[in-house]
Amino acid sequence: MADRPAYLRIAGTLREQIRDGTYPPGSRLPTMAELCAAHGVSEIVVRQAVNLLRGEGLIETRRGGGTVVKITPPARRVAMDRYRAVTRPMAVPATTFTRDQRINWNQYRLDREFTRAEADADLAALFELPAGTELLRRRFVFYARGEPQQISVNYLPWSLVGDTPVADPGREPWPGGTLAQLEFLGYPPTRVEESVRARMPSPEEAETLRMSPGVPVLAITRRMLAGPRVLEVCRDIVIPADRVILDYAIDLED
Template sequence: MPDRPAYARIADALRDLIRDGTHPPGTRLPTLAELSARYGVSQIVVRGAITLLRNEGLVETRRGGGTVVRVAPPTRRVAMDRYRAFDRRAGAPATAFTRDQGIGWSEYRLDREFTRTLATPELAALFELPSRTELLRRRFVFYARGEPQQISVNYLPWQLVGDTPVSDPAREPWPGGTLAQLSFLGRPPTRVEEAVRSRMPTPEEAETLGMPAGIPVIAVTRRLLSDGDVLEVCRDIVIPADRVVLDYALDLDREP
């Protein structure tokens, strides 16, 4: 497309070189001066091409280190059956997150912030409760081997969890996670619902998760139900989209 801007055409060429392995992950791209001479354009045009690639998450610019092809983080596969894939009553402590990450309990860290709040109309609709119902809000940042991997903000009815160990942040992390906590309260979950969407991260999310520009997040809204009652709403589970693959499977009835 000869009518495309020069910076976009140069970005196309560099993108192809990155994808075919000419510039593999972790290597430095030629300098601005070198690229300017190669393509016969000004350094301002080359900067525009680099900015485009950086916004796509393909490269990162390091102070004093030039422009480097970004190393993609390891991708973990997350399946819906992770909620029932292990016996939380036996063996070493674990949660769905530690199993997803393939890490032991000592490699797991959880930053937490607990507050009491009132249900907004949106949360009330998800809980199927009146607006301004009192809730416990819990914000977690999940770490695996010292690296932040996931943010979760979940809500529980204060009437259910108030003045119980579940409302005590000092008890976190809790083996088995929220499912085990609800079972501890005598209300074991009988249904899990998840709605998945993608969006760009907020500045706070990107900073917390150490995300480069141009990478979207997967945002999962989850509800845990026990015999028809909504006991937890997670709004949202936030994971960088380049670190996760969501696997879903459905058993189909055989035709008679």
């Protein structure tokens, strides 16, 4: 529309050209001077348009390489039934993450940080335990082929895992992940619950996951139960929203 600010019109034109393939992923946009000449505006106006598209996660500026259309890897599809796969006998080490990413064990890296903590009101409600209950807190950063893909902060009752191999960070990564660890402790999970919300990443999350500006994350809160007992709470699993598609299915009985 003619009455829209010039920077919005320019951003809209470039956005459409990115989406229709005029500028495919990895291609360089016209220079500032070329955009100024094409649209008859000042460099300040063009910079506003470019900053808007950068904030939407569509483009990125590379030192010495100009402004290019961001290359976004195809989003991986993640379904709830992935938890069943790692409870079956495995010929080779795997976890839900390695299966999701379709990587082998040698392409998997896990940064970890283990501490002891007390359950705050929210964690206590999720565990259905009193506030102040002692927990093992584990923060993980998951890498596939050398690239950080997700952050996970999970909690386990200290009374369950204290002085066991599960509380030893040196034993990570553990084939089968948390499911296998709970089974090792004698409590094979019978139910997994997940709730998902979208939000913007914290500065620390965006830096750790090497995210472009303007991209939200999916924050997944998970509980693992054995019968009525809550054995693990993950608050949260954090994944850039442009890297994953969550698939959910339910069988409807007659």
